[in-house]
Each structure stands twice: as structure tokens, then as C-alpha cells.
Amino acid sequence: MLSLDLLLNAIVAGILLGGFYAAVSLGISVAFGLLDIVNIAHPVFVVLGSYIAYALNSALGLDPLLTGLLGVPVFFALGVVVYRLYYASFEKTGEESLRGLVFFFGLLFIIEVALLLVYGVDYRMVEAAYIGDSLHIGSVGIALRLLVPCLVGIGMTVALYLVLSRTFWGRAIMAVSQDSQALRLMGANPVRIKTIAFGLSIATASLAGALLIVIGPVEPSIGREYIGRVFAIAVLGGMGSIGGTLAAGLILGVVETFTATYYGPSWALAVSFGILLVVLAVRPAGLFGR
Amino acid sequence: MKKGLPLLIAVGVLLAALVATRLVGNRYLYFAGYVIFQYVVLATAWNILGGYTGYVNFGTAGFFALGAYTATVLILAFKAPLPVQIVAGGLVSAVLGLGIGYLTLRLRGVFFSIATLALALVLQTFVMNWEYVGGAKGVSIIRPAAFPPFASYVEFLFFVMAALAVVSAMAAWWIENSWVGRGLAAIRDNEEAAECMGVPTLRLKLLATVVSGCFMGVAGAPFPYYVTLVEPVSAFSLDYAVNSLAMPMIGGTTTWIGPIVGAILLSTAQQVATVTISSELNLLIVGIVLVAFVLLAPQGIVGLVQRLAGRRRA
């Protein structure tokens, strides 16, 4: 059964999946990796993005990717509000770790229930021209439903990387993650910079949510399935390393796909988390950590 | 606090539980009470590690399910009696606790939390693929007939869980008020400094993870006889991880009484909500309570009470 076709297809499918995983995890890499904010509710923000894409798609027929882009400023503002609340309640008093975690758990439940009350538990899907089509290059088939999220995920990674490394605010964010005290001495306001960074991290959820619902049906609590995955990817990639996040996403995608193709899909997730455990035990800074 | 007082309270709670089984005819109270005591054990166990040392365990469900599945295997293979199940469940989960104890050597903070979460997920996959315990389908367990002197087996389960709650609370009390507790607090404040000052950090951490893990397993062991259906999704439910973390946060993490107060309040609220509200709002309550408490009562209820009492005195 070890045909070349199957092997090539498994690699391609893994890469496609990995690009999407990166899109979902980027926000965590910024919030958790750079700002030390354990936003366990990030996946539920992604689901929120999915529902906005669904609502606009079914009401106005807008393309989910377009709604994802439109949602970016809204989500940025949402991130700013959440961070302000978080900062005022926890960071200022220096008690962020544990209580901050519980705060985000609570947020997770509240958003989930809000979605439940508005949309119910039924699975929701969107319609778009590329859903259901596929390309064929030789013997390799590429589903557009997965190619689009992968490309957008890579695009998001590149964009975020450029923002962080080339712009003034981006460099300030990188600086604040390394030494906010020094920054303060230089007269910059770390809280303001962190607010922008957290807004950015939530903004990624808008697009990631659109991608999630392009791939398949979504229901309000589906975000829980991703909590483990996104943190695994952020940690595996090395805290705060944007490129590392993409690499870790791709690694996890390929590993899951290979396990599913060759060994049995039921072990796919366990293998991913097994790798995470090993990496954590051997190299806690992650594969591409500083 | 006087030394004899906790013991007195412990004996009092047990006697009250025993008397309750004699007097109360309404079996619903045993079921509801069982759940509340179960959460007292889980919250206390979580707090021994999370509250005293600051290592946040996200994998409570894994430990709980390990206890439940150990008991299930013993029931299926030998029809072992409940006390044997509890001891075995506790031992197996204690071994897992020892494992995560060694993880603390390398992993701090959130990394440790993520590792425990990953551990629970890996465990769940193994159980899903283990046909002897029913795999993903789970397995039905038939509850034994009444266990004299109790009128029904559920009364017995209720009493056992009450006893386990008392034992776990006493263990937490002992840890808190001995050199162990002081060592753990030193680790929470600054692990490096504690190490430098000659606190045997690894041994203390291992003790905490083993005791914490053990009690989580103990809480899970009577689960098969309580629900009579053991299946992976409910045994590994995220509820256990969230509740065991939320309850000490609500009650207060620095004292042994905090998790107990939190567990009694939150699980009672959940039980009441189940039979009164019965809708999505049930989940909303948990969310709002969590956010409200961490925002408004940072030190938990115990901290709030202490602060109020302090203010009055001053």
C-alpha cells in the first residue's frame, strides 16, 4: 500500500492542514508567546469569527473570506476592550497568571452561551464557489476548501511577521515582550503597546474563524477541540516566534495526516500531543524558541 | 486554630453524614450530596498542588478518569469491592502524579499546564482504543444491592464520598500546617530562592503532585457505581478540569477551607441550576460567576471574609 501517490498526497494534505492550523494559532503566539497572556478563550473567538462569516454569508451572500477581513477591525477593537479589562483587573496588580486564566475560562463560557442563545446547537456551514472543488496536479489532488485556508494562513503569517519586524509598533511589541521595564524607562508606554498587540492577536481570530467554517460545519462549542492544538502549536513553534508557529502548524498537520493515512486516524491526535510532551520534556523553549 | 478542632469538625461531618442516611428519606439528596462531596475532594486535591505550589494542573479529568477506569477494570475483572477500587484508583493516579511531578523539573507556569492537558488527551485516546473497557462506547456497570447497614447502595456511596472529602480536607490541613506547607509556599513565591535556601524543592513538589493526583483518582474511583455507565467523553469531561480550578479560585487558594467553600457553593449552584433553570443559561452562570469572582473577589471568599473581619477589627 506504500504507493508514491498516497505518500505525495499525504504530504500535501498535511501542509494544507498545517497552514490552517497556523492561522488559528497565530493569535495565541502573539498573546501567549509575546505578551504572556494565557488566552484560553482564543479558539472561541475564532468560532465567533465563524459565526459572523456564517451570518453575513447566509444573509447577504458575502464570501466568508471577505467577511473575515471586514471583521478584522471589529475584532481588533474587541481585543482592545478585553485587554483593558484584563490589564485593569490583573496585570496592574501583578496577579495575572492563575486568575487571568480563570477569567478567560469564564469568557469562553460566556461567548459560547451567547452563540448558543442566538444560533442554537445546529451545525452551520457557509456557501462559496470554491467549496467542494479541487485541483489536480498529476496524481496529487488539492481540495480548494483546504487550499484557500492554507494560503490565507500563510499570508497571515507573512503579514504578521512583516508587521512585527518592519513597523514601528511591531518593533515596539517585540521590545515590550523582551523587557517592558526598559521600554518604560525610554518613555514608551508598554500598556498601550500591549493593548495594540492583544488587539492584533484577537483580530487574527476573525480571519481564522472564516477559514474554520470554510473547511467544515461549525457549532458553538467546537472551539474546545482546538484549545489543546493551538497551545501545542504555539509552544512547539517556540514562544512568540511567528515563523515557528507556521513551522509547528505544518509539522503537526503532516504528522496527523501521516498517522491517519498509514497507521489509523484514531491515533492522530495522540501522536501530535505525544510529540508535544516529548518536546516539552526535552526542549521546553520549543523547536524554534529564542 | 486549635489543633483538635479540625479533627472534631471531621468527626462531626462524618457523624452528620451517617445520621443523614438514617433520617432523610429523599434519595435525591444522596445523589446531589455525592456530587458535592466529589467536588470537595477534587478541589482540595487540585489545590494541594495548584494553590500551595502554584503549579496549575489542567489535567484533572485525566486523573479522575484514571481512578474511574481503574475501578472499572477491577469491577470487570474481579468484582472487587469499593474500598479496594478506591485504594487502587488512588494508587494508579498517584503514580501518574509522580510522573507529572518530574515534569515540574523542566516545566514551569503555563508550560506545565499545557503538558498536563496534553497528558489527559493522550490518556483519553488510549482509553478510546481499549476494547476491554468498552472503548469509545463505554461500559455499563451494575450497582451492587444495598450494603448493610445502609438502606441502599447510594446511601453507602454518599457516606463513602463524605468520608473521602473529610480525609482529603484533613490531608490538606496537615500539609498546610506542617513544614511541608511552608516549603510549598516558598516554592510558590520563588522556586529558585527556595532551592538556594536549602528547601528540598523536588521532594516537596513530588509529594504535592503525588498526594494531589492520588486524591483525584480517589474521587474518580466510585464514579462507575454512581453513574453505572463509564464512557470516555463523560469521564474525561472538561468540566472536571474547569471546576476543580474554579472552585478553589472562588473559595480561596491559600487555605484548606477555601476549596471546600468554593466546591460547596459552586457545585450546589450547579445542582440547583440543573433542576431549576434547565437551559443554556446554566452554562452562562458558570461563566459569569468565574469572571465576577476573579474580578471582584481576587482572594476568593475566604480572602474576602478575612478582609472584612480585619477591617472590623481595625
Place this chain on the structure above:
Amino acid sequence: MRKRPTFVAVVSAVIIALIGTGVAVPAEPIKLGFGMALTGALAGNGKAALLSMQMWAEDVNKKGGLLGRRVELVYYDDQTKPATIPAIYTKLLDVDKVDLIVSGYGTNVIAPLIPLAMERNLTVVGLFGMANNEKFNYGRYFQIMPVGPNPPVDWSRGFFEVASKQSPKPATIAIVGADAEYPHNAMAGARKNAEQYGLKVVYDNKYPPSTVDFTPIVRAIKATNPDVVYVASYPPDTAGMIFAAHEVGLAPKMFGGGMVGLQFAALQTKLGAKLNGVVNYETWVPEPTLSFPGINDFLKRYQAQAAKAGVDPLGYYIAPFAYAYAQVLGLAVEGTKSLDQKKIADYLHGREMDTIVGKVKFGPNGEWAKPRMLHVQFQNIEGNDLEQFKRPGKRVVLYPEEWKSGTLIYPYAKARK
């Protein structure tokens, strides 16, 4: 945007429904107690079932209640969690003092209910549980889903019956499903059927419910080149498998079997023409062979309220059966003129009963004495219009013979075009 009913709205609706009956009935009502999935994974079906039961109570009370007493439903949200069942039913029985109980929706909440009913010798009617009585063999348990006396095997028998009658006769099969309770049962049954019908199993694997991408699985299946692919999946994976099958070009001679989700409008309208050719299980479809007395009227009323209740707008799969499982209990109470649990159980065992889902007769283990699980093929689906699914000819019944309403387009590729 549709609004969802709040708790207050639901309760007041019940109260209005009960008050508005206009028939003077004695004070003490007959209480029917149950837990139902109003939140959690199965809440979609749980809420639809609840709506049906409220319609049943309303209908009964309009006619003067049971034994001249009003019927009152007492229910709590079981959150789709088995761990809530012992406490909920003990509360129902000891505090609310209900006279009769039925189960909530689904196998996992029925499993802990049966031992509880056994301890108290209660009669319990189950709603869509698979093989729950296999271990207990409890004489007072009944189950309304028309699977048949041998649940896991009867569940997919139709699929294999239909396959075995085709020419060229399929020889190999791939079995795939999610790593969860229902698929586990369905796959076990499919394996037994494969053996019995002489199909060689060339692929047999399960995947975790959180799987995102199904193309690697479908490709691995395609590599084994099976004649028949049997899928036991939950709604998100059902959509994932169907998309992947189209993208990868998986075209066995028969495809489908045990896919959950294809029974409901949400997935039907979104998958649209991609469903053509899929053979899948059903409990009821709007085909002329299945228009039992009362069912069309029931569905009309149900569909009118569905949007407001936020449940499946078609309601073919679960709603009529949720009405019927209360209906048989009502028939037994009226028939025996009592609330005696033993008499009710004996009555339910003894006879064929007329319900809106046709004639129901329970066998010794409480399952339907004769299997009536339908296997249908999606045919001539066009676009994403909901109305088409209300018309006959879209999901033609292939099995059982007695209810057959069309013929299989074979192989699958032909119907897909």
C-alpha cells in the same frame, strides 16, 4: 435572525398550553418525568423531542387527559451528560413524585437510566437508544427507534440487503467511523453484516471526533479500492467525508450507511447536490408509502412551531418518534386504566399499537419486534433549496421491501452525475 426561546417563554408556553385546554379536569395531574438534552452535543435533537412531547401533552389534555386527569410534563436538562442522569431521575421520582418516566434522547443517557428503573421496578420507554437492553435484559424497558430485535446488526441490515441484490454484486467493503459511542455500535454491526453477506473488509478504521481534514482518510480508503464504503459519522465528519469523497474522487459502487446529520435540514441544504447517490439510514421520509394516519398533520403543526423553538425545520427524523414514545405510554395507561408499572409493561409487550409512526409492536427485549430502519438514497437533489426535501422522490426508500418507494441508482457514480 431567528430568536431563540428563553426559559420563561418555554415555561409560559407550556402553562398557556395547559391552561388553554378548556376542559375541566380534576386537580391532581398525571406527571410524566424525564431528562432531556436541552444543552450539550445532542441538544438539537433533544429540543425537537421536547417540542413533540409538549404537542402530545397538549393533544391529550385537549381530549380530557389520561384517566380523566390532566397530563403534566416535568423535565430537566440532562446537558447530554450521563453523569447527570442518576440525580435528575431521583429528583423526579422522590421529590417531584412523577407517575411515569421516559428516557431522554440518546444511548448514553439511557444507559444509566435502566439500572435506576430496575432498582424501582419502573417501566421506562427509551428514545433512540442503541442496544441499551443487551446487558440488562430488563423486561420493562421499551425503545421507540425502529431498529429491530437485534440492534447493532439490524441497524445497517438494509444497507447490506440492498448491496447484495445488485449486479455486479459488490465483494469488498471499507468501514470507517468516528471514535465515539454511536459509530462504535454501528461499525460493530456493519462488521457482522459484512461477514454474513460475504463482503471482504479491506479497510476498517476509526478517527477522533475532532478530526479537521478527512481527505487523508478518504484517500487511504480509495487506495484499498472497495466496492462499498460504510460510514458511521457525526454531523461535522459527515460533511467532511462527503466533501472529501467528492474532492478525492472516491466513487465506490455504494456509499453512505450510517451518517448522522443527513437527516436534518442544516446539512441537507448546505450539501445539496453532493448528496445525490448517497445511501443512508432514516426513520421517516415524506414518501407516499409511509404516510401513516396523523403524521402529516403532526408534521404540519410541528413545522409551524419549529422556527420559534429553534429546532430542525423538517422534523422527520426524531419528532414523530418523540411523539410516539409518549403516545404508546398514554395508550398503555388508558388501556390498563391504571398507573401500575407492571400492568403498563405487560400492556406494551402484548400488542400492536397505532401511533403516528405506524403500527408499533415491541418484542421481548423491548425493541421493535420487526425491524423498520429505512435505508434511502438521495436522488435528484438540486441546489440548496429546503422545500425540495419536503417532496417525495428526493430520498427514496430502498429497504425494507414493505415500504419501498423507488429503486437504487447503481453504482454510486451514476447517481452522482
